[in-house]
Amino acid sequence: MASTITTTTTAAASVPQLSVFNGDLSSKIHLFISPLTPFPASRRRRRRFICQSTNTEKPKSRNLFDNASNILTNFLSGGNLGSMPTAEGAVSDLFGRPLFFALYDWFLEHGSVYKLAFGPKAFVVVSDPIVARHILRENAFSYDKGVLAEILEPIMGKGLIPADLDTWKQRRRVIAPGFHALYLEAMVKVFTDCSERTTLKFEKLLEDVHVQDTIELDLEAEFSSLALDIIGLGVFNYDFGSISKESPVIKAVYGTLFEAEHRSTFYIPYWKLPLASWIVPRQRKFQYDLKVINDCLDGLIKNAKETREETDVEKLQQRDYSNLKDASLLRFFVDMRGADVDDRQLRDDLMTMLIAGHETTAAVLTWSIFFLSQNPSKMKKAQAEIDAVLGKGKVTFDSLKNLEYIRLIVVESLRLYPQPPLLIRRSLKSDTLPGGYKGQKDGYKIPPGTDIFISVYNLHRSPYFWDKPDEFEPERFLVQKTSEGIEGWDGFDPSRSPGALYPNEIISDFAFLPFGGGPRKCVGDQFALMESTIALAVLLQKFDVELKGSPDSVELVTGATIHTKNGLWCKLRKRAHKV
Ligand code: HEM
Numbered sequence: 001m002a003s004t005i006t007t008t009t010t011a012a013a014s015v016p017q018l019s020v021f022n023g024d025l026s027s028k029i030h031l032f033i034s035p036l037t038p039f040p041a042s043r044r045r046r047r048r049f050i051c052q053s054t055n056t057e058k059p060k061s062r063n064l065f066d067n068a069s070n071i072l073t074n075f076l077s078g079g080n081l082g083s084m085p086t087a088e089g090a091v092s093d094l095f096g097r098p099l100f101f102a103l104y105d106w107f108l109e110h111g112s113v114y115k116l117a118f119g120p121k122a123f124v125v126v127s128d129p130i131v132a133r134h135i136l137r138e139n140a141f142s143y144d145k146g147v148l149a150e151i152l153e154p155i156m157g158k159g160l161i162p163a164d165l166d167t168w169k170q171r172r173r174v175i176a177p178g179f180h181a182l183y184l185e186a187m188v189k190v191f192t193d194c195s196e197r198t199t200l201k202f203e204k205l206l207e208d209v210h211v212q213d214t215i216e217l218d219l220e221a222e223f224s225s226l227a228l229d230i231i232g233l234g235v236f237n238y239d240f241g242s243i244s245k246e247s248p249v250i251k252a253v254y255g256t257l258f259e260a261e262h263r264s265t266f267y268i269p270y271w272k273l274p275l276a277s278w279i280v281p282r283q284r285k286f287q288y289d290l291k292v293i294n295d296c297l298d299g300l301i302k303n304a305k306e307t308r309e310e311t312d313v314e315k316l317q318q319r320d321y322s323n324l325k326d327a328s329l330l331r332f333f334v335d336m337r338g339a340d341v342d343d344r345q346l347r348d349d350l351m352t353m354l355i356a357g358h359e360t361t362a363a364v365l366t367w368s369i370f371f372l373s374q375n376p377s378k379m380k381k382a383q384a385e386i387d388a389v390l391g392k393g394k395v396t397f398d399s400l401k402n403l404e405y406i407r408l409i410v411v412e413s414l415r416l417y418p419q420p421p422l423l424i425r426r427s428l429k430s431d432t433l434p435g436g437y438k439g440q441k442d443g444y445k446i447p448p449g450t451d452i453f454i455s456v457y458n459l460h461r462s463p464y465f466w467d468k469p470d471e472f473e474p475e476r477f478l479v480q481k482t483s484e485g486i487e488g489w490d491g492f493d494p495s496r497s498p499g500a501l502y503p504n505e506i507i508s509d510f511a512f513l514p515f516g517g518g519p520r521k522c523v524g525d526q527f528a529l530m531e532s533t534i535a536l537a538v539l540l541q542k543f544d545v546e547l548k549g550s551p552d553s554v555e556l557v558t559g560a561t562i563h564t565k566n567g568l569w570c571k572l573r574k575r576a577h578k579v
Contacts, residue, residue, distance in 0.1 A: 084124065084444050085110040086117055098558040100421040100457045103127075107458045113433060113444060116453075123451045124444075127458035129465070129510035130434050135425055135454060136510070137518030141165065146426025146451050151263045154271060155256060155290070158345060159352025160523065168520070171349060174339045176523050177313055178332040184526055185397045186321035187234055191531045192395050194229045195538035197243050198222060202543065202572055213574070216548055218567035223365040223535070224358070228253065230531055231357045236300045236350055237328035252292035257359060259286045261559030293354075297347045304334040311335050329353070357524050360419040363561040364532045366568050368413040369539075370554065371472040373547045373570065378474065379540070382406055383575070386541045395534045401501065403537055408474035410532045411502055414514035416472060419561040421457040423516055426450065456513055465511045477503050502529050543572045 087106040103125050106114060112128035126132055135143055145152075149162035158167045160175060202222075205215045225242040228250065232240040242250045259282070263271065271283060278284065304326075313336055321327045330350060333339060372379045382405055389402045400407075427450045435443025446452075461469040467476070497506040504525075505517040515522035522528070539545070547554070548569035555565035 084113065084115040086115050087125070098421075098556065098562070100455060100558065100562075103422070103453065103455050104458050104461065107455065107462075112458075112462075121451065123453050124433075124446060125458075126433075126452060126454045127462060129459060129508075132423075132454045132459065132513065133510040133517065134434050135452060136423070136513075136516060136520070139431060140518045140520065142429050142431050143425040143427055143452070146424055148424040150269065152260065155260050156352040156355065157348035159348040161352050161356060167345075171341075171345070172519070172523070174333055174336060174341075175329075175349060177317065177336075178329045179523055179527060180317040182317065182319065182321055183327060183329075183332070184530060186324075186327040187527060188395065188397045188400065188530065188534065190233050190327075191230060191534040192538065194226055194233070194243070195535045196394075197229070198226050198535075199538055199542045201243055203574065206572075206574060214571045216569060216571055219369055219545070219570045220362065220366045220564055220568040223362040226535060227358050227361040227365070227531075230361075231354055233328070234527065235328060235353045235357070236297070236304075236330040237326045238296070238300055248292055249296050252289035253354070253358075255285060255289035256293060257355060259289070260355060261359075293351065294347060297350050298343065300330060301334075301343050301346050301350075304330050309335050310337050312337050353524065356522070357528060359561050359563070361528050361532055361535075363417065363419045363563050364410060364413055364528070365535055366563060367417045368409050368532070368536055369545055369570065370547070370551070370568060371413060371416070372409065373545060374551055375472055378409070378472070379545070382409060382536075383540050383544075386537050390537065390541060392541075395537055400530060400533060403533055405474060406537050406540075407502055407529070407533050408477045410529060410536065411477060411514065412472060412474040415460045415466075415512060416470075417562045418456040418460055418514050421455070421558065421562060423454040423456060425452045425454065427452070459511055459513065462511070465508075501526075542575060544575055546571050 087102075087110060103116070106116070106125065107127040112126065113131055114125055116123045116125050126135065144165065145162055149164075152159075152162040156162050158164070158171075160168060160171055163171060202215065202217070205217075206213070209215060222243075228240050228242045232238040240247070240250055240253075262282075263269075270280070271286075273280075316332055316335060324331075330346075333346060333349070372382065385403060385405045389399050393399075395403070427446055427448055429448050430446065432445050433443045459465070463469055493509075494500070494503075494507050496509075497504055500507065503512060504515070505513040505521075510517055515525040515528075548571055554568065557563060557565045
């Protein structure tokens with residue numbers, strides 16, 4: 001499932017345009033959409049409904065396989081999804097490129113709710129904010145994680161992401177309060193220290209090659225180590241130290257992440273085959289890796305329980321973290337009065353956060369650098385902000401608030417490459433999706449068991465909601481103060497979420513949802529955004545960064561997240577500080 005991102009710079013607009021290699025050399029599909037004329041928020045909102053199912057173009061011809069697949073799908077779903085537009089050529093077009101690219105093309109062709117017939121299965125693909133809001137927030141408890149839970153359950157057990165509704169309700173009540181303001185403030189030091197450990201390593205490497213003034217590095221791999229160290233310390237106070245060493249635990253973590261990734265791109269659940277864990281070598285390795293991590297987590301849980309100080313949640317949220325040796329989430333969960341659970345559940349929770357918080361953050365940092373390296377003026381603007389706010393000093397909780405442009409770079413990267421690009425749901429009961437558009441006044445009815453992909457990628461690049469949707473433009477999120485009050489970014493309304501440091505799904509009314517939305521929204525969103533902002537600021541404070549090769553050489557692959565195929569190779573040069 002690999003595809004090549006090709007970025008070319010045009011004279012008219014010095015920003016990358018995105019084209020995608022779809023596996024067929026003769027047909028490069030260009031995702032670049034001509035800039036739309038900006039339109040006011042009121043019109044923008046009306047267009048939300050018009051964009052559904054209004055395509056009038058003649059359908060493309062379809063092959064026998066696709067027709068057979070669609071007939072089978074309709075038959076098996078009792079014809080319930082029959083009136084929904086069907087992605088033409090669904091099966092045959094799927095192979096050879098990441099799924100989310102194909103889903104984007106079909107979104108433009110069929111509208112924002114369509115059906116993807118795939119053999120005996122149908123997936124409903126949603127690219128409309130109102131429908132996304134309905135599924136994620138308004139009717140959230142009529143859906144579970146479906147296919148995703150099936151893939152992740154062997155790894156995360158009953159951790160929050162794959163958890164069934166009853167377990168989720170119990171555990172979310174314990175886990176969400178752990179990310180309170182004082183904890184996040186304490187984490188700023190962890191983010192800064194780990195980021196500085198990374199730049200220190202780069203400085204040492206530069207000293208070692210003293211003849212040259214640049215080093216060449218795969219920054220994606222470095223970000224992966226950095227994110228692993230941070231998540232280990234933040235979640236269970238364990239220092240992987242992966243920036244500078246390789247341990248059996250680190251190898252096992254990477255092995256498990258690799259397997260989770262492989263499963264999410266593989267359509268046949270090979271891991272469920274009888275005796276697979278004994279016969280299939282990759283399954284044996286996976287079981288071994290899991291054991292190494294589980295033993296490590298069990299040891300940490302045991303230690304935390306031995307030093308337990310049982311306290312009420314309010315007191316835990318007011319602890320003086322500067323005096324505490326261990327400010328981790330594990331400490332919080334263990335010390336929280338009334339939150340007693342068996343070690344197995346606690347282990348599942350820790351494993352879930354380890355996986356959820358690691359690769360996502362590494363991917364955000366990778367794409368932030370990728371986009372900045374092609375926009376030297378934005379890179380300079382970012383460094384100018386860092387110099388003005390930090391000088392040579394360290395990031396603090398307060399200075400983070402002033403690093404506005406860096407924060408917007410992080411969210412703009414998440415807009416262009418959301419991690420993950422699709423949210424997966426399965427209906428537990430029949431439901432009617434919001435409608436209101438031509439010919440579908442009451443919306444589509446879906447039966448229980450319907451699998452749904454909410455394409456965050458499509459929402460984030462929708463020509464109906466974003467001006468120049470494929471361009472890297474952090475400035476689009478800037479809030480301006482006008483004589484008439486505060487004017488939000490791109491026609492959306494920041495007053496819906498006053499005081500938010502980062503744009504979110506509430507401000508955008510579900511047109512921008514990098515962390516999902518509703519009750520199952522990411523619990524680590526602020527942790528991740530602060531971590532990414534600080535890591536980026538520390539790197540750009542000390543180094544000038546440019547891509548080693550051409551942007552065309554950066555190949556893209558997807559699993560749970562979007563990342564590069566062969567790394568993000570960059571040249572780093574130490575900055576001469578004028579401050
Ligand atoms: C840039 C980094 C991150 C991104 C883009 C991200 C994205 C997301 C998204 C989109 C969801 C919702 C999934 C869905 O609705 O199906 C989610 C859920 C979750 N995330 Fe994150 N995440 C990030 C970092 C983190 C971190 C650092 C942690 C923990 C320390 C974390 C823990 C979780 C958990 C536990 C859930 C499940 C929540 C629930 O079901 O109640 N994530 N994340």
